Amino acid sequence: MSNLALGSTDLQATVSLCCQPLGKEELSAADSEKISVIFKALSDPVRLRLFSKIAAQPGGEACVCDIQDVGVSQPTVSHHLRKLREAGLLESERRASWVYYRVAPGVLSAMAGLLSQTT
Amino acid sequence: MSNLALGSTDLQATVSLCCQPLGKEELSAADSEKISVIFKALSDPVRLRLFSKIAAQPGGEACVCDIQDVGVSQPTVSHHLRKLREAGLLESERRASWVYYRVAPGVLSAMAGLLSQTT
DNA sequence: CAAATGATTTGATGGATGTCAACATAGAGG
DNA sequence: CCTCTATGTTGACATCCATCAAATCATTTG
Numbered sequence: 280m281s282n283l284a285l286g287s288t289d290l291q292a293t294v295s296l297c298c299q300p301l302g303k304e305e306l307s308a309a310d311s312e313k314i315s316v317i318f319k320a321l322s323d324p325v326r327l328r329l330f331s332k333i334a335a336q337p338g339g340e341a342c343v344c345d346i347q348d349v350g351v352s353q354p355t356v357s358h359h360l361r362k363l364r365e366a367g368l369l370e371s372e373r374r375a376s377w378v379y380y381r382v383a384p385g386v387l388s389a390m391a392g393l394l395s396q397t398t
Numbered sequence: 399m400s401n402l403a404l405g406s407t408d409l410q411a412t413v414s415l416c417c418q419p420l421g422k423e424e425l426s427a428a429d430s431e432k433i434s435v436i437f438k439a440l441s442d443p444v445r446l447r448l449f450s451k452i453a454a455q456p457g458g459e460a461c462v463c464d465i466q467d468v469g470v471s472q473p474t475v476s477h478h479l480r481k482l483r484e485a486g487l488l489e490s491e492r493r494a495s496w497v498y499y500r501v502a503p504g505v506l507s508a509m510a511g512l513l514s515q516t517t
Numbered sequence: 518c519a520a521a522t523g524a525t526t527t528g529a530t531g532g533a534t535g536t537c538a539a540c541a542t543a544g545a546g547g
Numbered sequence: 548c549c550t551c552t553a554t555g556t557t558g559a560c561a562t563c564c565a566t567c568a569a570a571t572c573a574t575t576t577g
Contacts, residue, residue: 302506305454308469311447318446322438323565328430335424343524350427355566357525376523376574387421391513394506442535462554474536476555495544495553 300395317390320366325349326359330368333380340381419514436509439485444468445478449487452499459500 297310306314321327332346347356360380363369369380416429425433440446451465466475479499482488490499 301450301453302501303454306447306450308443308447311443311450315441315443315446318437319441322434322441324427324430324434325565327434327437328425328427331420331425331430334420335422351565352567353523354525354527354568358565361525373524373573378524382421387513388515391510391515394510394513396507396510444535463552470535471537472554473538473556477535480555492543492554497554 298393301393302396314393316366317368320363320368323359325351325355326363329356329359330363330382333369334382334387336381340379342377342379344377346380417512420512421515433512435485436487439482439487442478444470444474445482448475448478449482449501452488453501453506455500459498461496461498463496465499 297313298304298306321330328349329346332349333341343356343360347353349356351359360369360371364371364380367383368386370383371378371380373379416432417423417425440449447468448465451468452460462475462479466472468475470478479488479490483490483499486502487505488499489502490497492498
């Protein structure tokens with residue numbers, strides 16, 4: 280593994296550019312496929328917790344070693360972080376011995392936009 | 399099956415009352431468990447499409463017969479609608495021969511709040 | 518280089534889940 | 548009642564997925 284965009288989806292293109300808010304216009308089959316990937320990434324309690332730990336980090340990023348205490352083994356943590364990265368929700372970068380994860384830019388606002396009220 | 403609240407989670411209590419936005423404070427293990435249920439409900443393409451069809455309905459509700467063309471069999475549609483209801487995302491009501499589904503009140507705004515930007 | 522630390526990958530396994538066919542239930546209308 | 552239409556439920560099955568142990572890769576340090 281090497282750099283930021285490796286194996287990740289362009290989430291901004293996926294969410295921001297494809298869809299009206301859910302309450303405004305129904306999703307096409309294709310868009311549903313794309314967006315469900317994002318919800319699926321957050322559908323596991325451990326993954327959601329890891330994502331929240333990173334999102335809530337003051338500096339906006341967290342070392343894997345700082346977020347490992349979620350009740351599962353370290354390989355499992357790594358597996359979940361990979362899933363989050365592949366879904367386009369996280370970016371990762373190696374600095375010296377450590378790998379840092381951060382929320383991909385635009386992710387939170389894109390998802391909030393999808394769920395925003397239109398009434 | 400009979401009425402609105404049958405087998406459903408109180409989603410407003412689950413989402414609105416438990417959590418700060420993801421970018422603000424990390425979720426507890428318990429809250430992660432609760433909220434991941436909601437994401438899981440939307441993690442299937444067919445379910446997400448059904449939910450979007452209902453959410454985008456002008457009157458705010460849809461008869462099952464109006465949203466069945468999503469590429470799977472009728473029992474499967476029924477199964478997915480049940481999952482969405484059990485997760486607290488939808489409510490259902492029988493009127494004459496037909497069953498109507500609508501988005502549970504507060505759901506969209508609660509989820510949007512969870513993902514709202516805090517920066 | 519060798520050892521140690523941090524992180525990912527691989528392989529295996531038990532459990533969860535989406536799907537359909539068949540059957541059951543509910544109401545409408547002869 | 549009996550039938551037709553609209554939904555929901557059950558049972559079976561194939562696939563997906565979370566998890567861990569073991570092995571591997573990457574980087575620092577002795």
